[in-house]
Amino acid sequence: MMLRKNIIKSGYIILTFMIFIYIIYTNLGMTFFEIFEVKTYDMRYKAMDIFEKKNREYDVVIAGVDEKSLIEIGKWPWERSIHGKLVTALTEYGVKSIGFDVSFTEEGVSKDKIDYKKNMKTIVATKYKQGIIPEQDAIELLKEINKLDTDQDYEFALALKKAKNTVIGTYNIMDIAEDISRFEYNKIYYQKSRFYKINGILDEIKEVGRTGERRVKPFEIYKIIPPIDIIAKFAYGIAPYDVGRPDIDGVLRGIVTVTKENLSNLYFPPLYLLVYLKSENLSIKDNVVLDLKNSKIDIFKDEKLYKTIPTNINGYQRLFFYGKGHTFKYISYTDIINKRVDKKELENKIVLVGYTDSAKGLYDLRVTPLDPNTPGVELHATAIQNLIDNKFMKRIEVKGEVPLLFLFGSLIIFILSIKDINLALSNILTNSVIVTYLILSYILFRKGLWIEVFYPIVVFILIYLILTIENYFLEGKEKKYIRNVFGHYISPILVEELVKKPEMLKLGGEKRELTAFFSDIQGFTSISEKMSPEELVEFLNDYLSVSTNIILEYKGTIDKYIGDAVMAIFGAPIQLENNALNACFAALEYQEKLVEFREKYKESGYPPIYARIGINSGEMVVGNMGCNIGENKKFNYTIIGDEVNLASRLEGANKMYGTYIMISENTYKKVKEDVEARLLDLARVKGKKVAVKTYELMAKKGELSQEKLKLKELYEKGLDFYFNKEWKKSKEMFLKAIEVDENDGPSKLYIKRIEEYIKNPPPEDWDGVYTFTTK
Incomplete structure (x- = not known):
C-alpha cells in the first residue's frame, strides 16, 4: 500500500x-460552536425518543395542580389546610417522600384578618360580661367569628409534623437591591438543609486569595426566602426549587445541584436531592458530601459510597431525559385529597407537587430537548429518577x-x-x-x-x-508526470490507463516477471559512414519511428534508444496477460516492416537494412532509477538484472547464427503454442555457468511457408544427429536444409562445427553445450 x-x-x-x-x-x-453542539445533543434525544421503547413504570409521581383541581378547589392560591389534606392523604397512601415545587413565604391568612378575629372575640366577651349581650346571642356570635379560618397554616404545619416526609421549596432573591423586609423567617430552620460536608472549599478560598476569583462558580443568589416559620419548622427539608438558567439557545438541559447564598456564604442542595434523601431515610448532614474539587456529589449509606451525582465544575447536572413532556404519571391534586386514586398508583412512590401545563394562569413551563412545554416540576422528577436509576448524562x-x-x-x-x-x-x-x-x-x-x-x-x-x-x-501533477515520462515510450492507451490508475506505477525498484526486448541494425557503422549527418538523422528517425510504433502497438514500453539500438520492456509498467507473446509478435512484425523499409531505402542506394532482435523472459528489477541528490534529480524507468543481460546477448548472438530473432528457452515455453520456432543451440554465454537453450523465432503459429516448414524439418533432424554425435548424418541433413534455403545461417554454422568436430572430436563427456567466448 x-x-x-x-x-x-x-x-x-x-x-x-x-x-x-x-x-x-x-x-x-x-460559545460560537456551542449553540450548534447543543442542537446535536437534542437530535440524539429525539432519535432515542423515536427508536427506543419507554414502556416502564417510574418511581416518581407528580401531584398536579391542574385545571381540574382549580375548578373543584377554587382559585389559586389555595388555603394552606388544603395542602395539609394533601400531605395527610399522600402519607396514608404510603408514599416515601413528598416535595413541593411551591413556596410558602407568607402567611396563608393576613395579619389583619387574625387581629380582626381576635378583636371581635374580645368585644363579644366584654359586652357579654357587661350584660349588654345575652348569653345565647354571645354564643351564636362567637360561632360565627370562629368560622373565620385563621388556622390554616397551623393545619398545614400539623400535617407536616405528622408526616415527617415533606420538602418545601424556597423562593430565591436574585438581586441585592430587592426589598426583603416584608419577609419574616428564622434562618435556623432553612439553614439546617445546607451542605455540611464540602470537599475542596479550602482550595476555593485559596484560589480567591491568589487570583481574586473562584475556580468553581456555582449558581448564586442573594438570599433564600424560606417558608414561614411554622411550616419551615416541621418540614423535613427546605431547598431551592430553582432549576437554573437555560443554555445559550434558551433550552434547559439540566438542573442546578448547588446554590450559593451570598448573604450567608452557604451552599444549598436542590429540592429534588432532599426529596430523594428522605425516600432513602438519609440526611443532608450525615450522608452527603459536596465535592467541589472533583465536580460531584457523593451520597453515602451505611458508611459506604452509595450514589454519585456527576456535575460540571460549577455544580450543574445534565439530566438524562426519558421522553417528551408528561413522561411521569400525573395525578390530579383534587383526586388525591378526595381519595379517588388507587393505592397502587402511589404506594412506595416519591411524589412531587407542582403546576401542570393545563393550570391556567400558573405558568411554570420550560423548554427542554424533547418538549418546548415541559412543566418545571418534571425536571425535578427527572433528576430524582436519574438518581434512582444511577443514570446520568455526563459531558x-x-x-x-x-x-x-x-x-x-x-x-x-x-x-x-x-x-x-x-x-x-x-x-x-x-x-x-x-x-x-x-x-x-x-x-x-x-x-x-x-x-x-x-x-x-x-x-x-x-x-x-x-x-x-x-x-x-497532486493527481493532476502525477498525471502530467506520467504523460511526460511515458508518453513517448508506451502506447497512448497504456498511458491513459496509467493516468486512471497511477497506483499501477510503483516508483522505486520491484521484482517482476517481464520480457526484455533488444534490437540493433546489422552493420550500422558501415551504413552510417555512407550518409551525411542530415541523412543519418533522417534515416534513424524514420527507422526508430517504425520500430517504436510496432513496440507500442503491442503494448511494450520503450526503455531507451542507444544510437540505432532499441531496448524495450513488455509487462511494465502495465502488466500484460502474456508479455512474452506480445514481445514475440512485435519482433515478427518488426521484421515484416523492415522488408518495406529496405525497399524504400534501396532506391536511395543504401545497403539493405536488417535488424537483429534478442528476447528473454524472467524475473527482473523494474522501476525509476537514477540520481536523487539535491537539484540534480534525473530518473529513468528501466529494467536491470541477469535476465535483461541475457536478452542483450541473444540479440548479439544472432550474428553468429545468421538469424534475426533469437529468443530464450524461458520465452519459448511461454509462447510455444502460438509461434513457430526452432532450437538453435544449447549455449553458455560468457560469464555464466549454466547453459541455456536458444531458439529462432520464425513465424506465428500456422503462418510458416511450405518452404520454411521443409527447412525446419530437415534442420531439426540434423540437430538430433548432431547432439548424438552422428556427424555424417547430421551434416547430410544440414546440407539438404541449405538446398531448401541457401542463406540458412544456422545450418551453415552447424556444418562448420561438424567439420571441426570430425577433425578434432569433442571429449567423451561432451553434452552438446557451446560456450560463447564473446558477449
Whole structure:
C-alpha cells in the first residue's frame, strides 16, 4: 500500500491546528460552536425518543395542580389546610417522600384578618360580661367569628409534623437591591438543609486569595426566602426549587445541584436531592458530601459510597431525559385529597407537587430537548429518577475528546493518503468514518456520555475538503508526470490507463516477471559512414519511428534508444496477460516492416537494412532509477538484472547464427503454442555457468511457408544427429536444409562445427553445450 506522504503531513498540520483551536476555545469558555453542539445533543434525544421503547413504570409521581383541581378547589392560591389534606392523604397512601415545587413565604391568612378575629372575640366577651349581650346571642356570635379560618397554616404545619416526609421549596432573591423586609423567617430552620460536608472549599478560598476569583462558580443568589416559620419548622427539608438558567439557545438541559447564598456564604442542595434523601431515610448532614474539587456529589449509606451525582465544575447536572413532556404519571391534586386514586398508583412512590401545563394562569413551563412545554416540576422528577436509576448524562471533557478527534481525524487522513484508491472509494470510506463517529456518539449518549459532534464533524469535513483538493492537484501533477515520462515510450492507451490508475506505477525498484526486448541494425557503422549527418538523422528517425510504433502497438514500453539500438520492456509498467507473446509478435512484425523499409531505402542506394532482435523472459528489477541528490534529480524507468543481460546477448548472438530473432528457452515455453520456432543451440554465454537453450523465432503459429516448414524439418533432424554425435548424418541433413534455403545461417554454422568436430572430436563427456567466448 502506497501513501502520499505530503497528504499525511498536510492532514496532521490541519488536525493539530484544529485540536489546538478546540482546546483554546473550550478553556476560554467561548460559545460560537456551542449553540450548534447543543442542537446535536437534542437530535440524539429525539432519535432515542423515536427508536427506543419507554414502556416502564417510574418511581416518581407528580401531584398536579391542574385545571381540574382549580375548578373543584377554587382559585389559586389555595388555603394552606388544603395542602395539609394533601400531605395527610399522600402519607396514608404510603408514599416515601413528598416535595413541593411551591413556596410558602407568607402567611396563608393576613395579619389583619387574625387581629380582626381576635378583636371581635374580645368585644363579644366584654359586652357579654357587661350584660349588654345575652348569653345565647354571645354564643351564636362567637360561632360565627370562629368560622373565620385563621388556622390554616397551623393545619398545614400539623400535617407536616405528622408526616415527617415533606420538602418545601424556597423562593430565591436574585438581586441585592430587592426589598426583603416584608419577609419574616428564622434562618435556623432553612439553614439546617445546607451542605455540611464540602470537599475542596479550602482550595476555593485559596484560589480567591491568589487570583481574586473562584475556580468553581456555582449558581448564586442573594438570599433564600424560606417558608414561614411554622411550616419551615416541621418540614423535613427546605431547598431551592430553582432549576437554573437555560443554555445559550434558551433550552434547559439540566438542573442546578448547588446554590450559593451570598448573604450567608452557604451552599444549598436542590429540592429534588432532599426529596430523594428522605425516600432513602438519609440526611443532608450525615450522608452527603459536596465535592467541589472533583465536580460531584457523593451520597453515602451505611458508611459506604452509595450514589454519585456527576456535575460540571460549577455544580450543574445534565439530566438524562426519558421522553417528551408528561413522561411521569400525573395525578390530579383534587383526586388525591378526595381519595379517588388507587393505592397502587402511589404506594412506595416519591411524589412531587407542582403546576401542570393545563393550570391556567400558573405558568411554570420550560423548554427542554424533547418538549418546548415541559412543566418545571418534571425536571425535578427527572433528576430524582436519574438518581434512582444511577443514570446520568455526563459531558466528556477536553482530555477525553481530544483523543477521539485525533483518532478519527487520523483515519480520514490515512484514507485520503492512500494512492491505491480512487475518489469514489475514498468518499465512501471517509463518510463511513464520519458515520461511525456519529453512531459512536449515539451509543455513548444512550449510556449517558455526551461527546462533541458538531466541532469534530466540522474538523473531519474540513480535513476531507482540503486534502481532497490537494489530492486533486497532486493527481493532476502525477498525471502530467506520467504523460511526460511515458508518453513517448508506451502506447497512448497504456498511458491513459496509467493516468486512471497511477497506483499501477510503483516508483522505486520491484521484482517482476517481464520480457526484455533488444534490437540493433546489422552493420550500422558501415551504413552510417555512407550518409551525411542530415541523412543519418533522417534515416534513424524514420527507422526508430517504425520500430517504436510496432513496440507500442503491442503494448511494450520503450526503455531507451542507444544510437540505432532499441531496448524495450513488455509487462511494465502495465502488466500484460502474456508479455512474452506480445514481445514475440512485435519482433515478427518488426521484421515484416523492415522488408518495406529496405525497399524504400534501396532506391536511395543504401545497403539493405536488417535488424537483429534478442528476447528473454524472467524475473527482473523494474522501476525509476537514477540520481536523487539535491537539484540534480534525473530518473529513468528501466529494467536491470541477469535476465535483461541475457536478452542483450541473444540479440548479439544472432550474428553468429545468421538469424534475426533469437529468443530464450524461458520465452519459448511461454509462447510455444502460438509461434513457430526452432532450437538453435544449447549455449553458455560468457560469464555464466549454466547453459541455456536458444531458439529462432520464425513465424506465428500456422503462418510458416511450405518452404520454411521443409527447412525446419530437415534442420531439426540434423540437430538430433548432431547432439548424438552422428556427424555424417547430421551434416547430410544440414546440407539438404541449405538446398531448401541457401542463406540458412544456422545450418551453415552447424556444418562448420561438424567439420571441426570430425577433425578434432569433442571429449567423451561432451553434452552438446557451446560456450560463447564473446558477449
